[in-house]
Every structure is written in C-alpha cells, then in structure tokens.
Amino acid sequence: GDDLENFFIRINAHNKFFSNVPYQMIGFSYNSRQEFCAVLTQPYILAEREATEDEIAEYMEALGFEMDYIDEFHNDQYEVFDAVPNNVLYGIDKDLYFIDTQIRLKK
Template sequence: MDRAHSSVNSLLEQAACIVRRSKETAGTLEPTESYKRGQIEELISFADSNGLWIDFNNLSVIYLDKGGENEVFYDGAATVYKLNNFEYAGDNLENFFIRITAHNKFFSNVPYQMIGFAYNSLHEFCAVLIQPHIKAEREATEDEITDYMQALGFEMDYLDEYHNDQYEVFDAVPNNVLYGIDGDLYFIDTQIRLKG
C-alpha cells in the first residue's frame, strides 16, 4: 500500500470497513466481547498484508505522556503521534472509528490521521494516529469550551459533556482543549460516541 499517494483518510476508511465487516460476519451468534478480539485479528492481518506496521525505534520522536488509551510522542517539530490501544472503544472497534471520524468533522483544525499500526509499551495492539502539534498559550477555560460547543450546535449536559441530535461529546475538559497562540481552541483529546 502506497501511503504517500493515498488520500488522508483512506487508511482510516479501510480499517473502519474491515472492522464493520468483521462484526457483520460474526453476526448475533457471537457474544459482543468477542467482536473486538475478531476485529483486532482482522486488523493485524490487514497490517501484515499491507506493510502498515510503524516501528517507533526508527522514528525520531520523544515520549510525552500516557493516558488511559494513548501513549503520546512528539517529533519535536509539528506532529504528535498517539498509539491508541482501543481501550475506550468498548467491545466493538467500530466505536473508535466513529469517534475519530466525528472528531475530524467537528474539530477539523486539529484532525487525526491514521498512519498504521504498532504495539505499545505494554504490547497492546494499537492504531497509530498523528495530529498536528499545537502551540498553546494555555488550556481553554470551561466557559470557552462551552461557548465553542454551543456554536457547533451542541447542548451542554454536564460541565464536560455535550450532545447534538447525533453525537455525545464528553471529557471536553481544559486539559483536553488547548487555547492556541492564534486564539483558536483545539480539542485534542475528547471522547465522542453516537447518541444512544
């Protein structure tokens, strides 16, 4: 697979299609917890077949932080790398792809791009995502976050949770939303799911 000549979201779309197909193949006979295991096996096969493994030993990056689902690295210039272990996807990896697609729709000034797969320091299978590095003046305030979300057509449910007719956005807290040196807000790490 020639990543240099594919569209930005091509890998994301292909992986989402594999995950969706894997769940459809499993049907209703499989318990939901086995969906994720099967979906991961399909993605590993996809990565093997298409040379989509990212070797962090060959990248010039520095380790920044680790959260519940991401190990975060920085290339020192313009890009943040996130190894996402699908922890917050629950029992169905489709949730991960819904979240990333929705993030790119609503927060297009700091989009995710999926560039491949890797294993993190705990040897968990991960999607490798990149985002632009944001030069921030500070963390956004709760009021700034609320105003921004309302301008996007979301209603506030709780201090860090919002919804519109299709999505719920949560964990929209100051340390996940940066106030850039350009005066814009950058939602770098919120959670998004379909409204259910």
C-alpha cells in the same frame, strides 16, 4: 476495548467537528499490554494556555451541542465528553483546539 467500527466513527466525528486538529492514522502497533491498536497523530499546537470552561461551552454551543455537564455535550447524533481545560487548548491564533476529548454516537 472498542470495536473497529466504533473506533472509526469516533475518529471521523472528531475530524468533522474539530477539523483544525484532525487525527491521522499512520499505522498499527501493539501497546504495552500487547494489544493490537491504531497509531494516530495530530498537528502540534502552539498554545497560549488551556481553554476555560466558559470558552469550551461557548464553542460547543456554536457547533450545535447542548451541555449536559461541565465537560459533556451532546447533539442529535453524538456525545462529546472529557471536554475539560487540559484537553482543550487556546491557541496563539485565538482558536480552540480539542486535542484529547472523547466522542461517541449518542445512545
């Protein structure tokens, strides 16, 4: 249940902070509950492993975010949550890839 404006704000923010694994909207469809939704793709990542909590925290702090909880971070504009190891990959190129975190405007 997101409104369209918030959806695009979230996608734009993800692509701004995690540009090495951007979302690309390829169309619209209906999900299994017959709700209208956007169809997104992301690049396929060759991962060595899941990122550690420490690696995620260090990466987010380098982007200017402060940790609220082990999986939640904020800056002056955005909140990123669900930044847990199974949503952040450690690539074979030694970079981190945030593939399924949630981001929203800070309240």
